[in-house]
Amino acid sequence: MSVERVLWEHDATGLASLVRKGEIAPQELVDAAIARAEATRPDINAIAEPLYEAARTRAKTIDRKLPLAGVPFALKDLGIAMKGVPTHGGSRIPAFVADFDSVMTERHLAAGLVPIATSTSPEHGLRLMTESAAFGITRNPWNTAHTSGGSSGGAAALVAAGVVPVAHASDGGGSIRVPAACTGLVGLKTSRGRVPLSPLVTESWYGLVVDHAVARSVRDSALLLDLTHGPDPLSPYAARPPRGTFAAAAVRDPGKLKLAVYRKSPLGLPISAETLTALDTAVALAREGGHTIEEIDLPYIGRDFIADFARTVAAAVAGAMRIEVLRVGRSVSGDVERATRLMSRFGEIVSAGEIYAGLQRLHATSRRLITETAPYDAVLMPVIAHPPLACGAMDPKGADAFIEDVLDRLRLARLLKFKPLFGQLMDKSLWFTHWPAIQNVSGQPSIALPVHVTDAGLPLGIQAAGRPGDEETLLSFAAQMEKISGWQARRAPLRMPA
Structure with a gap:
């Protein structure tokens, strides 16, 4: 060999x-x-x-x-x-x-x-x-x-x-x-x-x-x-x-x-049949392993939660761009892509008070999530809402590209303070994957498992999220799923x- x-x-x-x-x-x-x-x-x-x-x-x-x-x-x-x-x-x-x-x-x-x-x-x-x-x-x-x-x-x-x-x-x-x-x-x-x-x-x-x-x-x-x-x-x-x-x-x-098992989209956006099939496959494998399964809802994980996450990231990107300017010794606005530039400008106009309040809301929701899911050894949920996309599928096109270009060229990032416009761009950015940010906010471990292959021959994994600090249970469960x-x-x- x-x-x-x-x-x-x-x-x-x-x-x-x-x-x-x-x-x-x-x-x-x-x-x-x-x-x-x-x-x-x-x-x-x-x-x-x-x-x-x-x-x-x-x-x-x-x-x-x-x-x-x-x-x-x-x-x-x-x-x-x-x-x-x-x-x-x-x-x-x-x-x-x-x-x-x-x-x-x-x-x-x-x-x-x-x-x-x-x-x-x-x-x-x-x-x-x-x-x-x-x-x-x-x-x-x-x-x-x-x-x-x-x-x-x-x-x-x-x-x-x-x-x-x-x-x-x-x-x-x-x-x-x-x-x-x-x-x-x-x-x-x-x-x-x-x-x-x-x-x-x-x-x-x-x-x-x-x-x-x-x-x-x-x-x-x-x-x-x-x-x-x-x-x-x-x-x-x-x-x-x-x-x-x-x-x-x-x-x-x-x-x-x-x-x-948590099946809903926090953003209220469509979920493909293939993604739900992958989740059902994971549930079937778990049942074969002898585990009990209970359907749950997380109504407090919604659009406001994801919006607070997105604003927090924008503020972090704005800070990172400032650090790059200091490192390089000049403006880097012309070096970065339009979407990065727009996010950075938006991050600059979100006040420190807004970010602090948003972080406190995220932490409060995380405490509730961790407390209410503590009785479960893991929570199964999707990672991606659709099978792996065609290359270029997330590029802004048509009206979306026009709006992004206008916001960039005319330096109108302040318009993203308006909730409907911000929500529209958030949906365009996250329609492929609605769930993973939850565990980044809460700090919980989560493991993606390759449980399914689509009819087109593409992998489609799901995730199991665990209690804070308990990677051991997730790894033990994942290894069993891998074997089965x-x-x-x-x-x-x-x-x-x-």
Whole structure:
């Protein structure tokens, strides 16, 4: 069997085992990953910065006893630093080149992972499709006419294409779970404070953003979390310590769980029949696992909640643009995309008092959500309202493009203070994915599970949201679902190795 085939077939845990046993060399794995990265690059366009020579050098001296020794890996081109590597954030703003490693990068390297590239992101992670003026369109390995999701769409495309078995990802409003749901992967959004973002930042988007990974298997997600979690002195949050290891949780029988199902759209927008079928598939798998299921409603999670979330993100983007101006030493307005520019301008005119009040409303709703769902071990709900969209489907067109252009050219972002116009643009931005922001606000963990394949052959995952700090129950449940469904054996058909 070729090394490329081994890379394509195995998850990270399996590859590391082969390295430890001496059945394959780290250099062979890294060379195979680089070759596959280049072979699939024209198809999926998922690489921001190749790190090939540094990866080959690292592979030669890696300690083969490390838990993930020699396993090829990718870092997201957003929100994480690796010394000497340009970070673009999916933007045409001049790249930031760090002279330090993020704590997460240090932990990735200490685990034995070998970064071969940085993966593409939409500009500043603001779209849930990975398409940018700086890097173009990142495509889904299952069908390259469709999106791999966002904002960790490059990471998901590389994993789904068999270039790397696991990749760093981040999630501020679904950016791990949406790509996982689009590409047939496991995507765990961790509890707030589970992994540090320091020293690049102490928190991002008022604590909404967390980092972890997209992976082929539940056990990979669990093992990587074991190797990267834990507080850092510069972190403002710390999640509840696990009772044991996450890897142990992923092989443990979950027992009989009490689960809830939430089917409604918080935005009141249409949900496709395929999405509801995927949710029904997850419910059927859970029942097969012996769990009880109860339908619930969350009437207080609605349009006002999502609007407060959106205004909070706009304020964070405005602040980020100010920081970029200071870093670059000039205006960056002409470097960024129209939608980013418009969001930043809106964020500038939302008052500090409005943002504070909105955050307090979000926190109050989160407390109610956590309290009322505490009797359940997990709540099943959709991630994406429709199967993976065609590339370019979220681009403003017709009247929408005209309105956005007028707001930008005439600097009329203040008109977004009017609730009907703001609501219209919010719906256009979020009609693909209505639910994931809930857990970014509440800080709860949530895991995207690849339970369904559409009639057109596209993956469509759902999510299970857990109690704060309880990734262990989610991983145990997810591993059982993986075993019952057999989804780990599925692979995207793109350039299958001989």
